[in-house]
Amino acid sequence: MLIIFQVTAHNKSSAQTDTTKKLKEVTVSSSIIPQIQTITPAQQVSAIDFARYSAFNVADAIRNFAGVILKDYGGVGGLKTVSVRGLGANHTAVLYDGIQINDTENGQIDLSKLNLNNVQQITLYNGQPPAICMPARSFASASILSIKTVQPILNANKPYQITAGIKSGSFGLINPYLQWQQRINNNWAFIVNSYLENANGHYKYKAMGGSGDSVRTRNNGDITAKQIDGALYWTKNDSNKFNLHINYYTSDRGLPDAVILYDPSTSRERLWNRDFFAQAGYEHIWNSGLHLLLNTKLSNTYLRYLNPDYFNIEGKLDQRFTQHEFYQSAALAYHFTSNWEVSYAIDFSVNDLDTNLPNFPYPTRVSFLNVLASNLTIGKLRLQGSLLNTNISETVKSGRGAPKRNNYSPTVMAVLQPFNSSNLQFRAFYKSIFRNPTFDDLYYGGIGNPNLKPEFTKQFDLGATYSKALNGFFNYITFTADAYYNNVTNKIVFIPKDAYNGSIQNYGKVDIKGLDAGLKTQVKLTEKWKGSLAANYSYQQALNVTDPASSIYLNQLPYTPKNTMSVNAGIDHDHIGIYYNQVVSSSRYYTNNNLPADFIPGYSTSDASVVYRFSVRGKAVVTSFEANNLFNKNYFVVQSYPMPGHSFRFSFQITI
Numbered sequence: 001m002l003i004i005f006q007v008t009a010h011n012k013s014s015a016q017t018d019t020t021k022k023l024k025e026v027t028v029s030s031s032i033i034p035q036i037q038t039i040t041p042a043q044q045v046s047a048i049d050f051a052r053y054s055a056f057n058v059a060d061a062i063r064n065f066a067g068v069i070l071k072d073y074g075g076v077g078g079l080k081t082v083s084v085r086g087l088g089a090n091h092t093a094v095l096y097d098g099i100q101i102n103d104t105e106n107g108q109i110d111l112s113k114l115n116l117n118n119v120q121q122i123t124l125y126n127g128q129p130p131a132i133c134m135p136a137r138s139f140a141s142a143s144i145l146s147i148k149t150v151q152p153i154l155n156a157n158k159p160y161q162i163t164a165g166i167k168s169g170s171f172g173l174i175n176p177y178l179q180w181q182q183r184i185n186n187n188w189a190f191i192v193n194s195y196l197e198n199a200n201g202h203y204k205y206k207a208m209g210g211s212g213d214s215v216r217t218r219n220n221g222d223i224t225a226k227q228i229d230g231a232l233y234w235t236k237n238d239s240n241k242f243n244l245h246i247n248y249y250t251s252d253r254g255l256p257d258a259v260i261l262y263d264p265s266t267s268r269e270r271l272w273n274r275d276f277f278a279q280a281g282y283e284h285i286w287n288s289g290l291h292l293l294l295n296t297k298l299s300n301t302y303l304r305y306l307n308p309d310y311f312n313i314e315g316k317l318d319q320r321f322t323q324h325e326f327y328q329s330a331a332l333a334y335h336f337t338s339n340w341e342v343s344y345a346i347d348f349s350v351n352d353l354d355t356n357l358p359n360f361p362y363p364t365r366v367s368f369l370n371v372l373a374s375n376l377t378i379g380k381l382r383l384q385g386s387l388l389n390t391n392i393s394e395t396v397k398s399g400r401g402a403p404k405r406n407n408y409s410p411t412v413m414a415v416l417q418p419f420n421s422s423n424l425q426f427r428a429f430y431k432s433i434f435r436n437p438t439f440d441d442l443y444y445g446g447i448g449n450p451n452l453k454p455e456f457t458k459q460f461d462l463g464a465t466y467s468k469a470l471n472g473f474f475n476y477i478t479f480t481a482d483a484y485y486n487n488v489t490n491k492i493v494f495i496p497k498d499a500y501n502g503s504i505q506n507y508g509k510v511d512i513k514g515l516d517a518g519l520k521t522q523v524k525l526t527e528k529w530k531g532s533l534a535a536n537y538s539y540q541q542a543l544n545v546t547d548p549a550s551s552i553y554l555n556q557l558p559y560t561p562k563n564t565m566s567v568n569a570g571i572d573h574d575h576i577g578i579y580y581n582q583v584v585s586s587s588r589y590y591t592n593n594n595l596p597a598d599f600i601p602g603y604s605t606s607d608a609s610v611v612y613r614f615s616v617r618g619k620a621v622v623t624s625f626e627a628n629n630l631f632n633k634n635y636f637v638v639q640s641y642p643m644p645g646h647s648f649r650f651s652f653q654i655t656i
Helices: 002-013 058-062 439-443
Strands: 042-046 068-072 080-084 092-096 119-126 143-149 160-169 173-183 188-199 204-209 212-217 223-237 240-254 270-285 290-307 317-337 340-355 364-378 381-395 405-416 424-435 455-469 474-489 492-496 502-506 510-524 529-544 563-573 576-585 603-616 619-628 636-638 647-655
Touching (some): 042 058, 080 092
Antiparallel strands (some): 068 080, 119 143, 160 173, 160 647, 204 212, 223 240, 405 424, 474 510, 492 502, 563 576, 576 603, 619 647
């Protein structure tokens, strides 16, 4: 301002001789340091990074996270579930804008159904999220996968925004999508998202047999899926807001058979999904420090499984399941002082399951969850604790229902900043939690066991984080490391009796010891080029400690590699980004016997992507090209389900 004043004054005094000078433009740039949650381990990926990780769905986006093991049955439509720190998919809750996607029937969420076109951010929390004013369900799992959708950010000068795009590539993939954001007035806005996904699922894999290796084509892996999601937002200010979501998803997919003895699959199995939910949330924060959060959800989930070649009297297996859920949550928090917050939350839900199975008990589950939590900061020490009470009762129309459950689950977390600078911090937490048996565990066919007890887990974590912004060649560097121990009792397992029968029992104890480490940095290569690097490493020793006299005592759990590593590197120049991604997994076994016949070799896969951003007549355009499994590696994630060889994907998106 002083320079401008002096120049202006000089011009006025020298009006007869023009001595005006044009000042050079000064460009100020900086790099955002990735956020690190310190009270509990957390990993995060945003929409801008999906292309750099060659991610097509939520499962792809989180496969680089430390401590994550994905079960992937292969292909675009293959089922994908996530296990965190060796605890199994049932111990990970998936939140959609703060409200859990619940599956009372089998407890596992298929992440392949969650498309990324409407996702703004994905965060994985070990233990639980750091906020204490949240639904009680958010305290009720060993880990939380939180998905935050895109919200409209519009104004009177730009009252709408339309984004249209298409992704296409190998396996006959066609995936057009459309997003419409609209501002109604100063307080109201809505957003509508829709997409269509179609793929034939045919991909090449290498089959190995007695007569030598051969390349075959995977069959019955096709998928047709559609989704529409609408959200209405009312915002008076950041402290007073309401939202309403309506979502409908439908799919028809083939289920490829396991490749047994390297014979080509002849499966004709099909799976249909018809899922609907409506959820609403209201949040109000008063100046007094009082914080109110209300959430409601209604859902209807339909699944049909058809096996036309099943050997029974009917000559087929045609099973249909319909779940209904009503869910209500209320949370209230209050800041007694600037450094002390207390919250209380109560959740109520009713779940039932209908099916066409003969002699099915048709269960209804009523759940009450209450949690009292507190957050206290004393100097450089931050403490957080919670006590969750879970009360579950079930009724059945026939047979015997599961007994009532009433459990208390404590959690204690702490973070210490040893120096005045916040660069280095230490953290620790203890969490006792359980997962209740699913309807399938309790009542499915002749193998369900209504006497099952919950599967209890005790989690211990000790870690450190370091983050620092730099001015030289490095823009920033962040490092995290966490050692953990998980102890599981009453583990729910399927005990086979013969080739066709078995039972589900509480028969198992597991000790899991591990280490998660992560590094992120960004460097300034030239004036316009910058490079980035993100690397994660995990070590997991997950041992069966049920019976010292058993032959499987101290054996590694199935599908649990001891070592996994991921590396993502990229360079950016103005509008273009070039990225390389690699995921490495050590060998593992697909049974707890750990015999040579159960051995699954380790694997390493590489992906590359190029993203180019430009504008056409003021309209933002983003294009990308992805090459997956660059070196055409032949590998399995799930035994007998071969993964695709190299494949390609192209996307084009324009925003109006």
